[in-house]
Amino acid sequence: MYLEKKIGHHVLKDSVNAIWLSRMTAQDSTFVLPDGTSDIIIKATSSGTKIFLCGVMTETAQMTTTETKEYWALRFNPGYMSLFFKFDNIQNQLIEIDQLFSERLEIEDLMQDPIANSNRIETLVTNQLLKSIDEAEFKNKTKLIQQYSQVQFGRVDLFSKELGVSRRHFSRNFRKYFGYDPRYFSKIKRFNKFLEYTQNHKTQSLSNVALECGFYDQSDLNHTVKEVSGLSPKALMSQLYNT
DSSP states (O other): OEEEEOOSOGGGTTTEEEEEEEEEOTTOEEEEOOOSOEEEEEEEETTEEEEEEEOOOOSOEEEEOSSOEEEEEEEEOTTGGGGTOOOOSOTTOEEEOGGGOTTHHHHHHHTTSTTTTHHHHHHHHHHHHHHTOOHHHHHHHHHHHHHHTTOOGGGHHHHHHHTTSOHHHHHHHHHHHHSSOHHHHHHHHHHHHHHHHHHHOTTSOHHHHHHHTTOSSHHHHHHHHHHHHSSOHHHHHHHHHOO
């Protein structure tokens, strides 16, 4: 089971991509792909509830469980996790952050039924996030991340000049906010477009898909999908859509 919805808190509407909930039972398996985002993940099992920060993934993961697990999670848009947490170099890592949540015991109780209690969990999590920010600084950095999000890898020099900073300064700040460099960001944007497009166009030729999704050609599509997911486009579509 997997559900996804928009966040209700308007202050965080630019920062948060979605709230998602999932339930896995014994022997369930899931295929997780890099998408450039990071998450706060609350996981409830028979042994208790834990809260994690999931850093940006740059590797595909296949997960199988041996017990029932309930998940409630908040997915940040690319770059925005850095406005609330100051961890460095947490790519492909889960960091336990229970101690940062003053209402973690109430969250644990609510995770007995995360679907019914989702709005209350969201309120507790977002209130904790808002405690960690300075409003003026938050607005300034939100604007900066929005600007950085427009960059294309081939135009980094031009883009940094438009912002009045050196290429080195731009790249350093980009990695600090996003957790990866502009080159990977350009790839992950096109990769996500590929995933979105092929959901509804599974039978189109890869050459047409490449053009529709902003790749130079089919070879560029093949190379990017393989670099991000570890699979060829056809193998990935087979894995995702059983085609």
